Amino acid sequence: xxxxxxxxxxxxxxxxxxxxxxxxxxxxxxxxxxxxxxxxxxxxxxxxxxxxxxxxxxxxxxxxxxxxxxxxxxxxxxxxxxxxxxxxxxxxxxxxxxxxxxxxxxxxxxxxxxxxx
Amino acid sequence: xxxxxxxxxxxxxxxxxxxxxxxxxxxxxxxxxxxxxxxxxxxxxxxxxxxxxxxxxxxxxxxxxxxxxxxxxxxxxxxxxxxxxxxxxxxxxxxxxxxxxxxxxxxxxxxxxxxxxxxxxxxxxxxxxxxxxxxxxxxxxxxxxxxxxxxxxxxxxxxxxxxxxxxxxxxxxxxxxxxxxxxxxxxxxxxxxxxxxxxxxxxxxxxxxxxxxxxxxxxxxxxxxxxxxxxxxxxxxxxxxxxxxxxxxxxxxxxxxxxxxxxxxxxxxxxxxxxxxxxxxxxxxxxxxxxxxxxxxxxxxxxxxxxxxxxxxxxxxxxxxxxxxxxxxxxxxxxxxxxxxxxxxxxxxxxxxxxxxxxxxxxxxxxxxxxxxxxxxxxxxxxxxx
Ligand code: SF4
Ligand code: SF4
Numbered sequence: 194x195x196x197x198x199x200x201x202x203x204x205x206x207x208x209x210x211x212x213x214x215x216x217x218x219x220x221x222x223x224x225x226x227x228x229x230x231x232x233x234x235x236x237x238x239x240x241x242x243x244x245x246x247x248x249x250x251x252x253x254x255x256x257x258x259x260x261x262x263x264x265x266x267x268x269x270x271x272x273x274x275x276x277x278x279x280x281x282x283x284x285x286x287x288x289x290x291x292x293x294x295x296x297x298x299x300x301x302x303x304x305x306x307x308x309x310x
Numbered sequence: 311x312x313x314x315x316x317x318x319x320x321x322x323x324x325x326x327x328x329x330x331x332x333x334x335x336x337x338x339x340x341x342x343x344x345x346x347x348x349x350x351x352x353x354x355x356x357x358x359x360x361x362x363x364x365x366x367x368x369x370x371x372x373x374x375x376x377x378x379x380x381x382x383x384x385x386x387x388x389x390x391x392x393x394x395x396x397x398x399x400x401x402x403x404x405x406x407x408x409x410x411x412x413x414x415x416x417x418x419x420x421x422x423x424x425x426x427x428x429x430x431x432x433x434x435x436x437x438x439x440x441x442x443x444x445x446x447x448x449x450x451x452x453x454x455x456x457x458x459x460x461x462x463x464x465x466x467x468x469x470x471x472x473x474x475x476x477x478x479x480x481x482x483x484x485x486x487x488x489x490x491x492x493x494x495x496x497x498x499x500x501x502x503x504x505x506x507x508x509x510x511x512x513x514x515x516x517x518x519x520x521x522x523x524x525x526x527x528x529x530x531x532x533x534x535x536x537x538x539x540x541x542x543x544x545x546x547x548x549x550x551x552x553x554x555x556x557x558x559x560x561x562x563x564x565x566x567x568x569x570x571x572x573x574x575x576x577x578x579x580x581x582x583x584x585x586x587x588x589x590x591x592x593x594x595x596x597x598x599x600x601x602x603x604x605x606x607x608x609x610x611x612x613x614x615x616x617x618x619x620x621x622x623x624x625x626x627x628x629x630x631x632x633x634x635x636x637x638x639x640x641x642x643x644x645x646x647x648x649x650x651x652x653x654x655x656x657x658x659x660x661x662x663x664x665x666x667x668x669x670x671x672x673x674x675x676x677x678x679x680x681x682x683x684x685x686x687x688x689x690x691x692x693x694x695x696x
Contacts (some may be wrong), residue, residue, distance in 0.1 A: 222450040247369045270368040
């Protein structure tokens with residue numbers, strides 16, 4: 194019991210570990226896989242990402258001839274980015290990926306400037 | 311007094327995951343315990359059928375959020391020898407670092423939940439604060455805090471560089487004294503000792519008969535750890551030999567202390583691996599590999615015990631996948647260890663096995679078209695242990 198009291202007293206003198214989230218954004222590392230982006234202009238529609246995706250989130254649109262992603266299905270595994278021969282898929286560090294409506298997940302995000310990792 | 315039936319679950323405040331416990335009580339003493347599974351079947355095995363190997367690897371990692379790297383390693387243990395790929399030592403060491411950090415994170419998470427279960431909310435917060443540092447390491451090393459997915463068959467997605475390894479060592483130095491203090495609190499807290507000692511006994515004979523695995527078996531004196539008995543990947547290297555922690559108590563207390571101690575053994579392994587790794591070496595590029603042979607199996611030691619994968623392959627795609635997660639091996643002891651206990655000790659006993667119900671849900675007992683409960687009588691065939 195004494196050890197617990199000592200531990201609590203010690204922690205009373207420390208600053209809070211948590212942060213006020215919506216006001217203050219927490220930092221993530223540069224390698225963090227957040228939102229998935231595709232640079233659709235450079236896509237060569239080889240379909241490798243479509244065959245490899247475990248959830249069927251990414252498919253090559255037959256009319257537009259480039260890959261499109263449904264972000265509500267994507268599990269952020271990063272396999273598509275590995276297999277893409279021209280490396281046009283990348284993940285930004287943005288972790289606020291929830292949308293208000295399901296159809297918003299289908300909206301394609303602009304993906305031109307991948308961060309150098 | 312006559313017997314009453316006291317149901318707990320499938321949804322209950324003291325259970326984090328759905329499992330149904332049907333307790334026959336006399337007053338507040340449990341005379342007989344039954345349990346039932348089958349509330350969260352997710353079908354990873356069926357889902358992976360027909361997948362390409364790399365795709366299946368990313369699917370099986372999703373079996374468990376806490377030990378996803380161990381599932382990935384078990385799958386790779388099965389598939390990599392079939393493809394005949396030469397895996398560099400750096401990749402093995404990277405996998406070991408992730409897996410051992412995962413063990414630390416899992417045991418810290420469990421320590422917190424255990425404290426929460428007996429009403430020590432402050433201790434719960436302390437445990438989870440330390441866990442947060444480990445999650446930061448995952449974020450830096452692999453790109454995801456929970457489902458890390460750092461592996462590809464024969465290689466890894468990224469190579470750990472000098473700053474990464476530096477960060478791992480710094481964070482470990484930061485959390486180690488804190489975890490030591492938390493262990494000290496656990497060991498000397500009167501509430502914890504009085505509620506854990508001599509409750510939920512699993513004698514060594516019973517652990518052996520039921521093939522219990524992981525810390526649960528080691529707390530009953532069974533010397534079995536896959537990392538030691540069948541070393542895989544980097545665990546085969548002489549400097550990284552595992553010295554498993556063995557205790558003889560076999561009660562909730564033993565299972566608690568063993569997990570507190572395993573954290574330090576994992577820290578030793580991570581530090582050693584960080585020393586051995588060459589930060590400048592690059593990992594090889596992803597290759598397209600062809601798997602030869604029909605089937606294979608892989609085992610790893612996950613934080614909760616032995617993890618088993620059976621993989622059958624046809625035309626370079628998965629034909630059949632079978633997983634057995636450690637909790638399924640351990641959970642069958644519930645039917646026996648609750649007998650004779652007070653009903654207030656049930657949450658502690660349930661949590662002391664560190665159950666991970668959702669990743670184990672693959673078995674149901676069905677007789678004459680009706681689902682039945684798992685009972686002590688059937689599981690133990692009337693055997694007696696003391
Ligand atoms: S990250 Fe994974 S789940 Fe998401 S689109 Fe790419 S392959 Fe599919
Ligand atoms: S793998 Fe790359 S190039 Fe090929 S279809 Fe997908 S996004 Fe386009």
